[in-house]
Amino acid sequence: MSRSKLPLTESHEIFRASARRFCESECAPNQRVWEKDGGVPRAVWQRAGELGFLCPRVGENYGGFDADFLYSAIVAEEQARAGVMAPTLSQSDIVASYIAAYGSEMQKRALLPHIAAGTAFGALALDGKMTARREGQHYVLNGGTNFVVGGVDAHFVIVAAKTGEESTLFVVETGKTEGLGKSKAIKKLGQAASGTIDLVFENVRLPSATLLGDHEGLGTAQIAARRTEERLLAAVAGIAAIERALQITTEYVKERRAFKQRIIDFQNTRFRLAEAKTEAVALRIFLERCLRDHLGGTLDPSDAAALHYAAAQTQCAIVDDCVQLHGGYGYILDYAIARMWTDGRLAKILACTDETVRDIVAHK
16 A cells, blocks of 8 residues: 555554565465365464454454454455465454444354454355244244355354345354255365355254344345445455556566567557556555545445445456466466466455446446
């Protein structure tokens, strides 16, 4: 965030330096191994917890340090800047925000300290076809949900299920819940270390204390409120990825030669990089405006949706152009730009599809 107009303090910059060291030295060198293994060792999550990267905004009495949203943005940015897809640090932050905002005191004390410490990991299952029927002091859940990111290692999942006409959120433990079925890890185009699965619920009985919120029917509003922050963090990561792709590609075209000159010496190369740089700068200005508005409590959700859409579209387009400028080497997974292409395609689907966020902007 060079030349930033954000209210960044010395504490923010110390935190950024720590996050950068962790991502560059402890995570980036191990990405290919973790992708092959399909997950990240527990010790890495615990190390992230020790350093305060998992739930910085959670209150001190629950294991965090009651930080502002910029700390969450810094973690997302430094992870993307280092090309680190796993561990999915921001996911713990997002999951914890549901518990912190809507959980009972019992739920907060049972879950938040463990999420912050990296000894428990949560996932979101909010887009499936689930129903919940009340039976006395229990709810019976049936249905299924797809593409649960981090579900392989998750100790609990926040599930959205229909209770009548409205949606309700529940906290479901994955290890000892009878009737809960988990698929094998899904093979994906990229981000292989994230451990994505499908879940099936067959007459799963949950105590009423697992409900997230004061009463039934709050799920849709709860999800909508949290999506704004999720889209902001996705945009932070996307814009950092754009800047990383430009840096990698600029270095490459200055060294690679064709037809007796450097690739950078071709006018087409310089023009495309100039266009991409301009788009990246414009996006960062929009991002910082949205972050300032969010800190002040005035961010319009449609602006967050517009930012998310623009960042995802631009990320995919620029990374694709950078692959082209690498020539054949851009198609080889030993090159960082190729992995950015496969990993980055998720941007148009993450935190709701492009079609959904465009509809939000259109309604506004």
